[in-house]
Amino acid sequence: MLPLALRRERHGPGRSASVADKPAAEVAVDAGLVRRLLAAQHPDLADLPLRLVASGWDNVIYRLGDDIAVRLPRRAAAAGLIEHEQRWLPVLAPRLPVAVPAPVRRGVPGHGYPWAWTVTRWMAGTTAAEAPPGERRALAEPLAAFVTALHRPAPADAPLNPVRGVPLPTRHDAVVGRLTGGLVPQAERAAALWAELSATPAWAGPALWLHGDLHPANLVVADGALAAVLDFGDLTAGDPATDLAAAWLTFDAAGRERFVRALGDAYDAATWRRARGWALALATALIAHSDDAPVLRAVGDHALREVLAG
Template sequence: MTLPERTLRPPADVLINEALVRDLLRAQFPQLAGLALEFADNGWDNVSYRLGSDLAVRLPRRESAHALLLNEVRWLPFLAPRLPLPIPAARHRGKPGEGYPYHWAVVPWLPGNSAATVSAEVRDGYCASLAAFFGALHVPAPADAPRNPVRGVPLKNRDDAVRGRIQGMQEPERSRLLSIWDRGLAAVEHTGPRLWLHGDPHPHNVLASGGALSAVIDFGDMTAGDPASDLAVAWLHFTSRGRAEFMERLAGDALYSPGIWVRARAWAVNYAVLMSGLPPDDALHTVGVHGIEQLLAED
């Protein structure tokens, strides 16, 4: 398989280190400032530090991520009681200060490890749990739910960007993936209400322990719209066996409009091609390669 050119994570526009996090805690939540602090992750949008044994500090690393964190802070406490798995609903809401320009949050430290670090065969073991999570999440959202230009929208809105990424690949993968994408474009568009979506529920945003799901994290892309963009991750998480059970568990949901799995497969092309272009040492690179293999194996 020939992969597209590597895609680098966007650069940070603010320096975040342990000293800054300590200063923010002392200034705004002094009752937490004495807890142990340990760097946890430098993600696409946020930097995370573990705080004590059961909390984490989550700070946007670039301006465009700031609004995403504000969505999480507002909406996750509303969604959390309705979901069958823990999510990082904010315990404390931080404000700009100490030279740091963005809002930030103290959230629960959720147990488990990134599911991107285990094999797809292991991930098959939680397909029913992930289906149940989506079944609980994908319900009609209020009119003021966040809007996201790259998640939950009609596939035609993403056509230029996705087609451009696929064109960067070589044959025969390029033609086969374009065919899957075109079938999604031709499918019936989502009808009915805008449903709540996680927005980016790939394996690195799911925590697992002992082969079971323990939490779903990173709701920065949360939005409402066509659930096909969430369900696409069936090709990223699972093998054909797990994916079949995942689909069966969600079969018959009246809120899932006709053509949803054709659209979902096209969305999977979008995610898989993007992730496969990340550097090989990125956890999502392997997830993207797996997704492309799964998509082509079905075609």
Template sequence: MGDVPVDGRAGIDAVLVECLIRTQFPQWGDLLVSPVPADGWDNRTYRLGADMSVRLPTAAAYAPAVAKESVWLPRLAPMLPVAIPTVLAVGAPDYGYAFSWSVRDWLPGDTADRAAIGDMTEFAADVAEFICALQRCDIGGAPLAGAHSFYRGSHPAQYDEQTRRCLQVLAERVEVRRATEVWESALAAEWTGTPVWFHGDIAAGNLLVAEGKLTAVIDFGTCGIGDPACDLVLAWTMLSADSRATFRRVLAHDDDTWTRARGWALWKALLTLIEAPDHDHEITSLRIIDEVLTDDL
């Protein structure tokens, strides 16, 4: 065993990744390890050579995703209209790092940016078609929504206490009366459907584009089967006006599902606003909240 100390995100760096690769996958030991420009929070990602990446969970709560993705991504990939990650190898804890980790193929493209997408309506339709295809995938033996998905795929009522606490803290920054109405309508919207596959985090950072077109969807760490509402939040986080209408038309869910989805979007935006690490995140959260509160569905 190695002796590189690891303390959450701060302990994961290129040196650790180089040690893990050389020890466990020596066939790739000579490849350059480099940080990616846009990294996530649940996992740290490093580029490995030109064609691969290394993904390491940052905490115990995110670690179960490694095994889940290794099992399910190969089964889902043939049924989906754009690329998703291919897991090439799974590594073991070592050098003071406590979790399993994975080596994947490197998917080309840039994270989705409204400024770089020429036709947002076409983009919205492409993402909606991906979600529809995912929802048609066989659910036999698939993981039911729960702690592993941070309750995506469950009812947003799982976060009722947290949402109401956020509204108290943000009483002077958001329109609490309207936000409470939106949240309570989400709580009242029941889900009685058959479980379907959900991604769990359909967000700009997990959608890759090239020349303005959707080319891949990444980060299935919160995937599972359950209520599809959690996958519809892009309607408010990235889309607006015509593109949102197209997104809704292609997906064709009932009003209650969209009402729960709006609740999911509100919960996350409120929480992010409280925890916003910088001004850009703050501005983004306020914009999303405004989109949510002004949309009457």
């Protein structure tokens, strides 16, 4: 069972770090604090069994009873991401075909704790990243349905994100830096492909709602079906190619063909080329910065192989 994403939390949008680089908590979050916050704001939940299940770069997650979880930022950089989810997931969730971590209760600062916090459903299942790529093919159509439902024009006050949904060339320095850092295999081939893909014409349509971090570690599978999509901390609006990178991050060639076919003619050839470029960019990030997270490193290695293969 997974509350949100039981994996490494970002220490900035789209960034990751080694264990040695993990930022120190700016506020100590322990079971006693969680109990006090619940007792003051949601007293009907305060006596349920409580146990720590994750303490990541950004958030601390406690399981509360059998069916819910409490997610609390441990530093200021994450507080805004929680607020984005609280503001927008209740708006988006009703139109999405699978569960998402919309808040079932909201928490406010108190007892010396300075930020908003969230009570969510406990998502049952395992992540798609734990299954071999060949076994993920059945997710192609339901993931395409999720993308279709999400990718609608976003309002002007949608969250901003400097590293998702943006023109692909703005990621050039970061990608080249990783490719020249000695950690990414086949770096010369990848660099040549990046130069080609990043020259694709930019998205000219309206800014669409984006998940921003759509890869198999954020997909929950239960009984062989897509049950939930997790971790909307990178939620933003912009070029849908960012999310379409899931075609390479999640699937092998056969699964990718199914995913693309299920989306029909919703996206033109240039968007799919940018999506491949986004997959390359995200693969290099996962490879270069996931030394402490073997599941994410495996996602990066898989994506790079798929991107280079075509």
